[in-house]
Structure formats: structure tokens, C-alpha cells
Amino acid sequence: MVIHPSDNVEIHDDGHKYARRAIAAGEAVVKYGMPIGHATRDIAPGEHVHVHNLATNLGDVLEYRYEPDFADLPREPAPTIMAYRHSDGRVGIRNDIWIIPTVGCVNRLCERLAASCSGLALTHPYGCSQLGADHEMTANLLAALARHPNAGGVLVVALGCENNTLDSFATRLGFDPGTFDSASGTFQPITPSTTPTHLSPFTFHLSPPNIRFLRAQDPGDEFERGKALIAELLANRPLERVPVPASELVVGLKCGGSDGFSGLTANPLVGRFSDWLVARGGATVLTEVPEMFGAETLLMKRCRTRAVFDRCVAMVNDFKDYYTRHNQVCYENPSPGNKAGGISTLEDKSLGCVQKGGSAPVEDVLGYGEPVKAHGLSLLTGPGNDLVASTVLAAAGCHLILFTTGRGTPFGTVVPTMKIATNATLAAAKPHWIDWDAMTNPDTESFAAKVLAVASGEPARNETLGDRGIAIFKDGVTL
Numbered sequence: 001m002v003i004h005p006s007d008n009v010e011i012h013d014d015g016h017k018y019a020r021r022a023i024a025a026g027e028a029v030v031k032y033g034m035p036i037g038h039a040t041r042d043i044a045p046g047e048h049v050h051v052h053n054l055a056t057n058l059g060d061v062l063e064y065r066y067e068p069d070f071a072d073l074p075r076e077p078a079p080t081i082m083a084y085r086h087s088d089g090r091v092g093i094r095n096d097i098w099i100i101p102t103v104g105c106v107n108r109l110c111e112r113l114a115a116s117c118s119g120l121a122l123t124h125p126y127g128c129s130q131l132g133a134d135h136e137m138t139a140n141l142l143a144a145l146a147r148h149p150n151a152g153g154v155l156v157v158a159l160g161c162e163n164n165t166l167d168s169f170a171t172r173l174g175f176d177p178g179t180f181d182s183a184s185g186t187f188q189p190i191t192p193s194t195t196p197t198h199l200s201p202f203t204f205h206l207s208p209p210n211i212r213f214l215r216a217q218d219p220g221d222e223f224e225r226g227k228a229l230i231a232e233l234l235a236n237r238p239l240e241r242v243p244v245p246a247s248e249l250v251v252g253l254k255c256g257g258s259d260g261f262s263g264l265t266a267n268p269l270v271g272r273f274s275d276w277l278v279a280r281g282g283a284t285v286l287t288e289v290p291e292m293f294g295a296e297t298l299l300m301k302r303c304r305t306r307a308v309f310d311r312c313v314a315m316v317n318d319f320k321d322y323y324t325r326h327n328q329v330c331y332e333n334p335s336p337g338n339k340a341g342g343i344s345t346l347e348d349k350s351l352g353c354v355q356k357g358g359s360a361p362v363e364d365v366l367g368y369g370e371p372v373k374a375h376g377l378s379l380l381t382g383p384g385n386d387l388v389a390s391t392v393l394a395a396a397g398c399h400l401i402l403f404t405t406g407r408g409t410p411f412g413t414v415v416p417t418m419k420i421a422t423n424a425t426l427a428a429a430k431p432h433w434i435d436w437d438a439m440t441n442p443d444t445e446s447f448a449a450k451v452l453a454v455a456s457g458e459p460a461r462n463e464t465l466g467d468r469g470i471a472i473f474k475d476g477v478t479l
Contacts, residue, residue, distance in 0.1 A: 003264065004033035009049050015260025015342035015406070015423070017049040029054050032263065034295070036347040049344070056345040058294055062317075066309040070302040070361045078280040081249065082241040082456040084152065087209050091248045092149035093399045093455045095237055096120055097230060098414070099155050100146050102139075102169050103127030103162035106216050110157050113226045117234065122414060122470050127164040134476025139164050140369040141472055143172035144395035146211065147371075150415055153210040153233030155185075155226060160217030174207040185212035185229045210236045241457065247281030249455055250372050252393030252401035252415075253356040254288065256386040259406025260342025261422040263352020266404035266438035269447055270420060271358035273402065274377060276448050278360040283375050285366075285396055286357040287382035287389050289319040294347030295354045299379065303362045311365035315381050322475070337407045356404065368473060372397045386411055387471035394470070400454060408433055412462020414470060416454050419461055435461050 001011040002020070008030050009017040017031065023043040028035040037056045043049060084092045097119035099110040107123040114121035122145060126138045142164070146154050158166040167177035175187035189207035212229040216222040253270055255262060274284040292299060296316050303309035343349045363376035369392065372378055382392040386403075390413035393401055400415050406422035408430045418435040421427040427437035436450060454460050462468060 001264070003031060006033050007031050011260060011264065011342075017260070017342065017344070019043045019045055019047050019049055021045050023049070028057075031348060032351045034347070034351055036294075036351065037345040050342075051339055051344050054344045056294075056347060058346055064297065064300055064309075064313050066303070066306050067301055068303065068309075070304075070359075073275055073279040073360055075281070076276075076279045078245040078247040078282070079452060080243045081246050081452050083244040083248075084149075084238040084240075085242050085244065086149060086238060090149035091244050091399075092152065092238075093249075093457070094150040094415070095152035096150060096414075097153050097155070097233055097237075098122055098145070098148070098151040099157060099226075099230075100142055101127065102142065102156060102158040102164045102166060105159045105162065106157050109216060109222060109226070112223060113155065113157070113230060116227055117230045119230070120414060120468055124470055124472050126472055126474070128162040129479035130163060131476055131479070134474065135163055137368055137475070138472055139169060139172060141392070141395050143169060144369050144371060144397075145414065145470070146173060147208050148394065148397065148414075150399060152237035153230075154208065154212075155229055155233060156211065156213045157226065158213070158215045160215045166213055166215050170213065173211070180213065180215075182215065182218050185214055185225075185232075187213065245281070246277065246452060246455070247375070249277065250283045250285065250396075250398050251277060251451070252390070252396070252398035253284055253286045254386070254390055254393060254401050254417075255291075255353055255356060255404040256411070257405040257407030257409050258338050258341065258343060258349060258352065259422055261439065262341075262343075262404055262406050263355055264422070265442060266406070266420045266422040267352050267355040269438045269442050269444065270356045270402045270404055272444040273447055273451065274356065274358035275360050276444055278358070278376050281375055283372055283378065284357070284360075285372060285378050285380050285393055285398055286354070287380040287393055288353060288384045289315060289379075289381060290323075291346075291350050291353040291384045292316060293320070293350055294345075295350035298351075298354055299357065299362060302360070302377075303365075308362055308365055312362065312379060315365055315379065319381075319383075341406050356402075366396060368392055369395055371395075383473065385471070387413070387469070388473050390417060391470040391472065400451070400460070402451070404438070410462065410465055410467050412460065412465070412467045412469075414468050416460035417462045417468075418451065418454060432465065433461055 099121045104125040110121040179188035360377045363374040364378040366380045368381045382389045401417045404420045420436045421434045
């Protein structure tokens, strides 16, 4: 298979690259019509092109110019999904009870409480012994999850002596920290004139209406008290699904365990769906910043404004600075599994990865833990790590995540995490992991119908398996 007429490599059935013609040492190796590195020695026609004779062209921080090149997608009418409408206007596609620990010390208590109500405990090891920006990232991410519309009710569980105090955490949610009533498990909202403006996808979500707080060190039986608070949350959940336009849907775009077919089948399919949803007024979110390296200029050309472009440049360069602060090179990304599947360099991986973002203009660039504010395509600060990146997509307000994979993974985060196989072999071998086979069925409309079915209540494979969790980005010392 030849992807682009200017390519000097072709793809065989094993997903690997083979030279279409002789490639001289030092010459660019071209795939997707773009250089993916350079030949480290002369390569003969028909020869396997991989890590043994191909090296990256990437370096460190670069200078970029804003040269916009994009077109708006024609608008289409939005179909209807069946979803839950909260009293504050937010739309959720699930009606879960989430138990959120402010600190890892109460993880087991949260798991016991979740088991008592078929809820979900968002366990993690942090919330204390962190400093500065590292602590802020943890607290902000947990607060963003506490506001997620897929949660019909949220119980926040604190210990009582941690850095991420119950009062400070409540403040992040728009509550007055001096008003905690342990009997009712509630705080009073801050008055509107002093409330910070945190936005959810398209609606304000300050002071979530169906949320309770428990401090485990307060006198009495914390487990029984937690169960009583959960009973109130259950009683106050939205009662049933109602028709909602798909223009209110927010979908995260992610890949993991990529192979040589990722950029040929699953990622292009997800990119076409992204354009499909954006054309109907919805929102999609692309993250994995290190997997933009080598293809970042393609996204920068699609930035709606110079201000969006500047934030995109800062996001990319800040992540490169993160690597260099830790004395790591920016381009050492493809994993052993990626390489076994035919991916040779980071450019090779990135040019396939960014295809999940389709062709729509980039409307916004978001920081870690920051919520989606714009319809259309947004870029989100986050690493390539599957667990961490999926969690930050959920925290941004994504109702579900489309997760392409060539090697396969059972992982799912707290929102439905649909697995799209890049190849039919994986789909046949792991039907309990895989929601869609992009090689066998690349049709965009059929895939869109499947995504809307999951949004309307059909369980994704990770939900059927009960494989749901979070992972928080760590960038600091532990005391």
C-alpha cells in the first residue's frame, strides 16, 4: 500500500515499511507525504525500512510561524441521543455515583462505599506530601472530575489531615469553605459575585447540585455515614434519559498500543468521525502532546486565530521543556510494541496519531485539568501515557473516549472508553476488548451510529469488563 504519491516507502501486510526505490544514506524517508526521519545507510529497493536503517530528524524546542491553512466544515443537522439532563443544565451520558478521595489514605474506604451502591471509586495515591504546582494539578484534576456530568451524584471523601483539605477542595468547586455541615455533608455555595468562573462543556458547573462531602476523621462510623450520604445522592439523581442533540456531545480522541496500521485505518476513521461530530455542532478533544512532535505544524496551521496558535506553540514547547528538565530527549517515544508493529520514529507515530483530529479548525488549546469551552476541535495538554491521557480527557468534560489500538488493551477510564482496532486480527482475537474493527468496517456513518448508541446507554467494552480508573500526572517531589 502506498499512502501518498510522494512516499518513498510502501506498507505491506505486516504493517511495516519497505523501500519503493533506492534511498541514499542521509536522504529523507517519506511516509504520509511527510519526512519521518532519514536513512542511516543506503537502502535498496524492496528493503525493510525500520529502526535498523532509519533515524529521527527531531530535535528540541523550535521556532514556529503562524501560517493558517484551514477551512470550516459545512454544518449539518445534529441527530438526537438519549442522555441525562442535570438540574443545572449539564448533559451526561451516564448516571453513575462517583466516590472521589481527596487523598489516597481513604482509597479503601471509598472502594467499600462504592461497592455498597454499585458506584465507582476514583482511587489514586496523591492529595498529600505534594508541593506547589504538583499539588495544584492533583487538586484541580480531582475537582474537574467531581463536576463531570456523567456522574449523577458525587461523594467527596477526605481524611482530615491532608494537604488537599476538604475546605480547599470545596472552594475549587465553588463552595464557601467556612460553611461545612458534617451532619448533612454539605457546604453553602459562594455568592455569585465572588465565585470563580469555572466552565463545563458549554454550561456553568459551579457548585454541583448533587454532591456530598465526608471527612473520615470526624467522630462516628464513617462507613455508615457515607452510606447515608450516598442514599441521598441516589435519590437526587436525574430520573431518566431524555432526548438531547448530539451537538452537546464531547468526545475525547486517544490512541494506545499503536501499530503500522494505526495511521491507515483506525486513526483516519476517528478523524472522519471528529469532523462528522464537529460539523453537527459537537466537540472533540485531542491530547497526547508528545505524540504531536513531528506533526505539530499540521495542527498549528489549523489554529483558528493567532492567539490559539500561540497557546499551541506554548503547549508543545512547554512539554519539550518538561523532557529536557528531566534530562530526557524529546523524541524517545515509540514503545517496543509500537516498533514491533511497524512504527520506527516519533515522526512516523505522530503523523499517524494526529489523524484522529480530522481536518476541522483548532478552536482552543486547554491546560491540564482545564474544561472544554468551545464547540469544535480543542487540543488538550497531556502526556501520551494511556491512563494519564485518558483521565485528563475525562476531566476536561469528555463524555466518552475513542481509543484506537493496534496491539490491544483492556484499559478504560471513568467514562466509556471505546476501543477501535486498527487490524482485523486484533478484533477477532480480543472481541471482549474491542468495540469496533476499523480495518473491516471503515464506514464513517456506521461508526458514528455506534458512537451515538454508546452515548445513549449501550455499554462500551471497558464498562462491561468493569475496567475503569484514573491516573494523575505527577511532576514534583514527594515529601
